[in-house]
Amino acid sequence: MANNLATLRNLLLLTLALLAGIVTAYILSPQSSPSGQPMFKTLGGNFTLQGVNGDVSLHDFKGKVVVIYIGYTHCPDVCPTSLAVISQAMKNLDANQREQIQPIFISVDPDRDxxxxxxxxxxxxxxxxxxxxxxxxxxDQVVSQYGAFYRIVEMKDSAMGYAVDHSSRIYLINKQGELSNTVAHGAPPEQLVTEIKELL
Incomplete structure (x- = not known):
């Protein structure tokens, strides 16, 4: 009897995890407009966070394409890889194009960053x-607005104390300040360049 209950519980947890994944994938996938272009009706929007020189708001950059990545500086691999992709994409654009783009790195680890x-x-x-x-x-509000997620993971045997599990997508904001598209982790710089050029 106990084994049957444990099996049912495991099946229920697996089902819930699968449903959560499906819902997340749906939220993050671009919805099609009548013209066939991807659009995000419910995600995105303005925010105000703190940079080294004071408040930074998304609406400060209207007229530019904004490239956003959400992570943290102690991230061992995913964040550096994604930021390197953004960096290489910027280098692959000409000077005039780069002037029309603002990359922003949002940290979800304010205690250390x-x-x-x-x-x-x-x-x-x-x-x-x-x-x-x-x-x-x-x-948390910004993360929710953009359909991202993160969670603090304690690491009792590590000097770091904790790590942060988080989603890994690059968010592209058009010149009107609207979330236009996302680029999945692992995409090459060339794909990001293509997506950016469509918004210039």
């Missing part, structure tokens, strides 16, 4: 990067 640390870390990848963070409440 100060605006000063974020400025230094972001500049390592590209000088035009702006690193921002904020209170946990504001970060």
């Amino acid at each position: 100060t605006p000063e640390q974020l400025a230094e870390y972001s500049a390592f990848f590209h000088p035009s990067f702006i690193g921002v963070t904020g209170s946990r409440e504001v970060i």
Whole structure:
């Protein structure tokens, strides 16, 4: 009897996990407009976070294409890889195109990532990067707005103390300040360049 209950419980947990994955995939997938172009009706929107020089709001960059990545500086692999893709994409564009683009790195680890640390870390990848963070409440709001997720994972046997599991997508904001598309982790810089050029 106990074994049967354990099996049923495991099946229920697996089903719930699969449903959560399906819902997340649906939310993050672009919806088609009548013209056939992808659009995000419910995701995105303005936010205000703190950079090394003070408040940074998305609407500050209307008229530019904004490339957003959400992560944290202590991330061992996923974040550096994605930021390197953005950096290479920027390098693959000409000077006039780069002037029309603003990359932003949002940290979900405000306890360790100060605006000063974020400025230094972001500049390592590209000088035009702006690193921002904020209170946990504001970060959670931004994460929710963009259909992202993160969770703190304790690491009792590590000097780091904790890690942060998080989604890994690059968000593309058009010149009107609207979320236009996302690029999945692992996509090559060439794909990002193509997506950016469509918004210039």
